[in-house]
Amino acid sequence: MQKKKIVILEGRFGGLTLAAQLEPLVKSNKAEVVLIERNREFRMGFSMQWVLAGRRKPDEGRRAYSSFRGKKIRFIHDEGVSIQTGERTVETKTRRIEYDYLIIAFGAELAPELVPGLAEAAFNLCDFGSVLQLKSALQVLRSGTVLVAVASLPFKCPPAPYEYALLIDDLLRKQRIRKNVRVVLSTLEPQPLPVAGMAVGETVKKILCERGIEYFPLHKPKLVEFPNRRILYENGAELNFDVFGAMPPHRVSKVVREAGLADASGFIPVELGSFRTTFPNVFAIGDGAAIKLPNGNPHPKAGVFAEAQAIALASRITAEITGQTALPYSGRGACFVDVGGGKAVPAEADLLHPDGPRFKLSPPSRAGLLAKKRFEAEHFRKWFAE
Numbered sequence: 001m002q003k004k005k006i007v008i009l010e011g012r013f014g015g016l017t018l019a020a021q022l023e024p025l026v027k028s029n030k031a032e033v034v035l036i037e038r039n040r041e042f043r044m045g046f047s048m049q050w051v052l053a054g055r056r057k058p059d060e061g062r063r064a065y066s067s068f069r070g071k072k073i074r075f076i077h078d079e080g081v082s083i084q085t086g087e088r089t090v091e092t093k094t095r096r097i098e099y100d101y102l103i104i105a106f107g108a109e110l111a112p113e114l115v116p117g118l119a120e121a122a123f124n125l126c127d128f129g130s131v132l133q134l135k136s137a138l139q140v141l142r143s144g145t146v147l148v149a150v151a152s153l154p155f156k157c158p159p160a161p162y163e164y165a166l167l168i169d170d171l172l173r174k175q176r177i178r179k180n181v182r183v184v185l186s187t188l189e190p191q192p193l194p195v196a197g198m199a200v201g202e203t204v205k206k207i208l209c210e211r212g213i214e215y216f217p218l219h220k221p222k223l224v225e226f227p228n229r230r231i232l233y234e235n236g237a238e239l240n241f242d243v244f245g246a247m248p249p250h251r252v253s254k255v256v257r258e259a260g261l262a263d264a265s266g267f268i269p270v271e272l273g274s275f276r277t278t279f280p281n282v283f284a285i286g287d288g289a290a291i292k293l294p295n296g297n298p299h300p301k302a303g304v305f306a307e308a309q310a311i312a313l314a315s316r317i318t319a320e321i322t323g324q325t326a327l328p329y330s331g332r333g334a335c336f337v338d339v340g341g342g343k344a345v346p347a348e349a350d351l352l353h354p355d356g357p358r359f360k361l362s363p364p365s366r367a368g369l370l371a372k373k374r375f376e377a378e379h380f381r382k383w384f385a386e
Contacts, residue, residue, distance in 0.1 A: 003030060003031055004025075004031045004032070004100040005032045005098060005100045005101070006025075006032070006033045006099065006101040006103070006317065007036065007090055007099040007101070007102050009090065009102070009104050009105060010035075010039075010105055010106055011039075011068075011105070012105060012107050012286060012287075012303070013286065013303035013307050014103075014285040014286035014309060014310045015035060015037070015105035016042070016068070016383045017306070018285070018310040019035045019068070019073045020069070020382065020383065021314030021315070022073075022317065023072050024318075025318055025321060025322075026073065027072055030321050030322065033070075033072075033074065034073075034074045034097060035068075035070075035075050036076045036078055036079075036097075037065050037075070038077070038079040039065065040064060040065060041063065041064055041065065042062070042064075042065060042384075043128070044376055044379075045156070046338065047060075047062075047376075048126075048131040049160075049164065051128075051131065051135070052134065052164075052171070053170065053340070058128075058132060063380055063383070063384040064384070065077065068383060068385075069382070069383060076092070078094055078095070079092055079093050080092050080106075082255065082258070082259070083102070083104075083256070083261070085102075085280075088102070088281070090102065099281075100281060103282075103284070103313065104256060104261070104277075104282070104283070104288060105284070105285050105286050105288070105310070106255075106256060106288045107156070107286055107287040108155075108156055108250035108251065108267075108287040108288055109250065109252060109253045110127065110248045111250065112124060112246065112248035114151075114251075115222075115223070115224065117224030117226050118221065118246055118248060119248075121226035121227075121229065122149070124245075124248055125161070125164055125245045125246060125247050126160075126247065126248065131245075134245050135171075137243050138168065138171055138172070138175075138243060141172075141177065141242065141243055142177055143177070143180035143181060143242075144181060144182070144242030145181070145183075145184060145241045145242050145243075146168055146183050146242065146245075147184050147231065147239060147241040147244045148165045148168065148183075148184070148185045148186075148245050148246075149187070149219075149245075149246050149247070150188055150246075151221050151247060152220075152247075152248070152250065153188050154250065154301055155301070156250060156287045156301040157302050158193050158195070158196075158300050158302065159335070159337045159338075161185060161187060161247050162185065162193075162204055163337060163338045163339070165183060165185040165208065166211060166213070166338065166340045167338060168183060169211045169212070169340060170340030170341055182214065184215075184239065184241075185213055185214070186216040186217075186219040186233070187216070187217055187218075188219065189217055190217055191205070191217060192204035192215075195300050195351075197359060200361055207364075218235065219237060220234045221234075221246075222234045228240075229241050229244070250266070250287070250301075251266030251267065252266060252267055252268055252288040253288070256268060261277055261282070267288060268288055269290045270283065270284045270289045270290065270291055272291050272292060272294070272299070272329070273312065273328060274313075275289065275309055275312070275313050275316075283313055285309040285310055286301070286303075286305075286309065286310075287301040289309075293331075293351055293357065294356075297357075299351065300351075302335065304334060307333075308329065312327060312328065329352070331349075331350060331352030332349065333348075333349050333351075334346065335372075336371055336375065337361075341364075342366055343364040343366055343368060344365070344371070344372050346371060347361050347362075
């Protein structure tokens, strides 16, 4: 049987996991796996938060893609610029690559320009360099209002804006200026982490309240006036701020949109469990995929779910090539919600529970934060050589 060529765009949680899971196919000479990644280094998203909190230096928490453990995987440091699903090819800046299977694991592209004034006025909470600038701004702040705002839905890592607000509160307390600073969190969501249900949302709201963080749900930004430092919401509310950190609008990359893979939502619609797009042998996992849960609600975007999706998809592709039985998608994941003060809330999710999504939150603890550190270390050991 002719070897199948599997191309993965790109190497984040989903792409790295998928490549590692598919390596046995390469070792058995049944497939060639190509991983294309534009960046030279990988770091977890919460590394930005830890730099903000002063737990690590900016150059820590990184791993070079060149040290990826899957030595049988063909790694190409390049950028995909075009996808032709009819011809089953991907073009990068330097070459043209044919595929039998294409897996899009780009993640989400950040598009602050979709909210007028946002790019000029706000620090981007999903960009490492911008978070460093946010930290500098907080260090010189003496009084005023700090705003953390969700600009659009959906966004990756559902706890992230809440974590940022809590870590900013923690930082201001360490600087002994918290009593002089108003901290506000606004979001389009009706409650914190709506996919997790009312009880979880109330727990998060209680934590925010205990820390004196004002919470404004159902607030969709319409316009940000800069340099006036004022945000206008679609519900008519207005707020002046001194420092502003935003979760900007997300969408899939231009390459994917131009290939006709995205729908009006700005993401790639795929089938739950198989992760197939409407194009033959083209799949999407991770933040760029638009997946509906059995209850019709959107599947949350997070690295742990991209990892679980990659495991299921690798099993499905392996089964198609070898005739083995595929493992189903588990819909399970665990993360650790950073609440500052050297603590984190362990959270477990079962999205495909027969009675609907189930979530379990444990109390904030130092053990939770240590578990988050172990989570990073374990994945680094799994994916990269020391």
